[in-house]
Amino acid sequence: MFQIDDMKNIPIYEQVIWKIKELCLRGALKPGEKLPSVRELSGMIIANPNTVSKAYQELERQGVIEIRPGKGAFVHARPPDRADAGKQEGIREQLRRLVIEAIYAGLTLEEIKTWLEEEYAQLGGSQRA
């Protein structure tokens, strides 16, 4: 569930951030639910508690979770649906680079679109749109 693949050059704390966001979107982690403690999770993924703590703090800053010191970390109740213009532009920039790489990898527009739909569906996007 919290299995982290040590991917190539992607910082562990970012992988933790993405994994938890993914679990929240899939509904595997529900609003109000308690996350594993910093120590528990660091033990599970064999990482340093500081690394996990850094991920949790960034997740709180992004409004995904809420940290109650001494109590633990909890999935934030209010769903994240703000439309941040700056963030959206950053995502478009990422998309631009992804398309460049995709074309060089021999992928067609249709293939990418299919993947996109699959990933969106797996993240429960259909419930939102």
Next chain:
Amino acid sequence: MFQIDDMKNIPIYEQVIWKIKELCLRGALKPGEKLPSVRELSGMIIANPNTVSKAYQELERQGVIEIRPGKGAFVHARPPDRADAGKQEGIREQLRRLVIEAIYAGLTLEEIKTWLEEEYAQLGGSQRA
């Protein structure tokens, strides 16, 4: 043309790589065409020659350009259409993360798809697909 914005924490050499790939895909740089020399380009974008050199070497490794020692760097004739399974999986992984961020930024599937199509079209993808 080779204008590099020092974007948020993206290494300059990666920006150079993407920019040259983009220009190749758009047809602004044609197969066989000579690229600016390392010194010329580093002067244009006010970057360290080592940085540009690193970008060129990576571009050659990826088969995008060819470096002929003493002659310069040239856009590779062979069009980029190989299907690298490992690379494709990496792209899918990128796409997964992009979708997670997009949902948290309040974007719908349709919006992302529209962007995808626009970016693909701008890179001359229609000629390939």
Next chain:
Amino acid sequence: MFQIDDMKNIPIYEQVIWKIKELCLRGALKPGEKLPSVRELSGMIIANPNTVSKAYQELERQGVIEIRPGKGAFVHARPPDRADAGKQEGIREQLRRLVIEAIYAGLTLEEIKTWLEEEYAQLGGSQRA
């Protein structure tokens, strides 16, 4: 009356201390009046009795209340008007930091002064000054 909002990371026992001091200053708690027992108050605000007990002990240390073992806690008769030099310096330090944050938040001197006057008035400061 003793409603405690679990504010952003401010320890509950400190919130209790401030709330009781505020009620004393406003006159809602009068000199000699009996405070709720530790158990009563911890029940009201849904907090650990240890937490409330810690707040009461700190309030006694500061001379705000008096704890008579077996009898309960009472608002201290002696009004709080001693001039503690060390404490005043600490307050000035707090003020310095507050002003820094206020300027960065776009507040003007006049706005802060107005707030200051309002807060002072609400705490019955006019009776003293």
Next chain:
Amino acid sequence: MFQIDDMKNIPIYEQVIWKIKELCLRGALKPGEKLPSVRELSGMIIANPNTVSKAYQELERQGVIEIRPGKGAFVHARPPDRADAGKQEGIREQLRRLVIEAIYAGLTLEEIKTWLEEEYAQLGGSQRA
């Protein structure tokens, strides 16, 4: 200049944040100016580089400085003058607590106002208002 007094219970990294903000407001650090490197500053104040780094990253997040990895940290060019409603409410809350403490320390409204004006003036607030 970067002297940090190890105050009672205030985290070192927060003290660094305040000190740098103060220096920026006073004009001792000018827009575009380079801050000491993480290692330099950590040596100056006898703290761990990680602690200074944490302060710098928070300062960047707040828009006070800009970190260019490999280059250093620089005072942000655009002045911070956004009016964040949430932040302003937090400041008012701080002010409320400060007034409570001030009254218990025997300070009058006039004394606090005078301090406020002095601190504001020292931070170059007159240039803004």
Next chain:
DNA sequence: GTGGTCTAGACCACG
């Protein structure tokens, strides 16, 4: 038991 802070020290990418 929980998260927060901090140290000491290592290695790495970028330029």
Next chain:
DNA sequence: GTGGTCTAGACCACG
């Protein structure tokens, strides 16, 4: 030389 990441481990406040 610079900041970024990470580990190992310590101590502390809160409840």
